[in-house]
Amino acid sequence: MASSIRPHTFTARDLVGGHLAVDLVNTVTARNAEPVDWLDGYPRLLEWAALTGHFSPADLTALRELADAEPGPAEAALDRIRELREALHELLTALIGQEGPAAAGAAAATGGVTQVERDWKDAVAQARLTLNGTTPRLHVEVRTSGLDFLRHELALQAFDLLRALPLERARVCPGPRCGWLFLDSSRGGRRRWCSMATCGNSAKGRTHYERNRAGTGSSADSPTERGSGARRRC
Structure with a gap:
């Protein structure tokens, strides 16, 4: 690698x-x-x-x-x-x-x-x-x-x-x-993200942004483009 x-x-x-x-x-x-x-x-x-x-x-x-x-x-x-x-x-x-x-x-x-x-x-x-x-x-x-x-x-x-x-x-x-x-040690076995505090919340932010953008036609930078999804892992 x-x-x-x-x-x-x-x-x-x-x-x-x-x-x-x-x-x-x-x-x-x-x-x-x-x-x-x-x-x-x-x-x-x-x-x-x-x-x-x-x-x-x-x-x-x-x-x-x-x-x-x-x-x-x-x-x-x-x-x-x-x-x-x-x-x-x-x-x-x-x-x-x-x-x-x-x-x-x-x-x-x-x-x-x-x-x-x-x-x-x-x-x-x-x-x-x-x-x-x-x-x-x-x-x-x-x-x-x-x-x-x-x-x-x-x-x-x-x-x-x-x-x-x-x-x-x-x-x-x-x-x-x-x-x-x-x-995944969760009771239901449905955990998707390594951590909701990082990747999970970043995914929620991106989804929310895309929904707002689709509704308003905004061309603003997405949370990922601004780096919110990479803060912990850079």
């Missing part, structure tokens, strides 16, 4: 995917227009990881110290995270059906499957089996994974998601300058 890289301060409204691995995919925005990668460095990745609440502060502090001591390897580790992220995007969009007919979708997903498998195997090689109550799980540590700790944990989480992906609830947001993925 060709994208520009821009700094971004992550906030809670950037975590709408419904799963850690999906939120990683969504660290690239405007995938359906001009994609922008918000991970402009390993420190930014750590900021995102902290916001998710999935990783312990002690682990993130240890990673920050490693990254400060080894900036080159940290950037290489970030590149590997990006490879996993793009593989997950390719695989998930194919599974959701955005790549067209089933055969075409399966072909498009092949590269994604290969990369996710590679990252998962790499994670398993560093993991140990633990019990969470009565549930066994694979556990990775900064001590053994080093700067790849986040990638290893994300690969394990992604594998768990793919094993039980609720396809009937998996969506791609159709908003302009969006294309984010999300799992």
